[in-house]
Amino acid sequence: xQRYLHKIGxxxxxxxxxxxxxxxxxxxxxxxxxxxxxxxxxxxxIVPITMQLAILRFRYLGQSVGHxxxxxxxxxxxxxxxxANILPLPGGFMIRLGYLGQKVGFRRSTQANLMSxxxxxxxxSLAAASFAWQILDPRLSWGIGVFCLCCFIAIWVFxxxxxxxxxxxxxxxxxxLLQTILNVMRTVLIAACLGVSLPAxxxxxMALTGATAVASGIFPSGIGVAELLASGLTSVLGYxxxxxxxxxxxxxxxxxxxxxxxxxxxxKPDTKAVSHE
Numbered sequence: 108x109q110r111y112l113h114k115i116g117x118x119x120x121x122x123x124x125x126x127x128x129x130x131x132x133x134x135x136x137x138x139x140x141x142x143x144x145x146x147x148x149x150x151x152x153i154v155p156i157t158m159q160l161a162i163l164r165f166r167y168l169g170q171s172v173g174h175x176x177x178x179x180x181x182x183x184x185x186x187x188x189x190x191a192n193i194l195p196l197p198g199g200f201m202i203r204l205g206y207l208g209q210k211v212g213f214r215r216s217t218q219a220n221l222m223s224x225x226x227x228x229x230x231x232s233l234a235a236a237s238f239a240w241q242i243l244d245p246r247l248s249w250g251i252g253v254f255c256l257c258c259f260i261a262i263w264v265f266x267x268x269x270x271x272x273x274x275x276x277x278x279x280x281x282x283x284l285l286q287t288i289l290n291v292m293r294t295v296l297i298a299a300c301l302g303v304s305l306p307a308x309x310x311x312x313m314a315l316t317g318a319t320a321v322a323s324g325i326f327p328s329g330i331g332v333a334e335l336l337a338s339g340l341t342s343v344l345g346y347x348x349x350x351x352x353x354x355x356x357x358x359x360x361x362x363x364x365x366x367x368x369x370x371x372x373x374x375k376p377d378t379k380a381v382s383h384e
Contacts, residue, residue, distance in 0.1 A: 120326025134349035179374035222265035
């Protein structure tokens with residue numbers, strides 16, 4: 108039943124993605140935008156760096172709960188998990204959950220992966236609060252700040268529950284912050300490719316809406332939803348909705364490119380989750 112619902116969500120999400128991309132291409136074509144290639148080359152250079160950071164984060168996540176893994180296994184979980192999010196297969200979270208579940212027990216794996224998800228939201232909300240406080244309504248800025256604080260508290264609650272090493276968790280947070288900053292830079296560069304001067308504040312808010320779209324679980328990896336939220340966000344902030352949709356879609360395509368580039372380095376981890384407790 109879950110796989111059937113996943114397939115339905117994938118079809119609906121892809122349909123929404125295609126419709127939004129079609130709208131964006133049509134609108135941007137009418138504006139006769141000029142493509143600037145140097146920023147695109149910089150975006151392509153950022154792709155393998157962010158992939159390396161994602162692999163490092165998962166390897167450190169395993170280390171935080173007492174499991175050291177080979178690079179190929181860490182790459183395999185990240186790559187196949189990312190691909191699973193866009194195919195009618197169990198999602199990336201389940202692959203991470205299953206792999207660590209085999210090594211440290213299903214319950215501890217669940218707590219560790221929830222901690223990792225909270226770190227992702229903490230980094231995204233911290234970036235949004237840091238960059239965007241000058242352009243947002245003060246109440247919304249405070250709301251993002253409170254959400255960031257809640258994520259920080261949740262990180263430490265889950266850290267205690269899975270007995271993760273404090274020093275390693277700090278490293279994971281730093282790596283996630285670096286990856287978030289690079290993603291913000293990449294969004295700004297993609298906008299520059301389209302001839303649009305996009306402030307880092309808007310790109311940081313897009314990172315937060317993208318994380319929200321993925322976590323919502325409506326469609327696999329938030330496909331379609333992320334593009335819809337991005338178009339709404341940019342239109343509210345005074346930019347074209349078509350630009351927001353294009354930025355989110357191009358970011359997604361670059362993420363997919365990263366998964367493809369790292370397939371040769373990805374091992375095939377055993378992800379059948381079992382309880383050791």
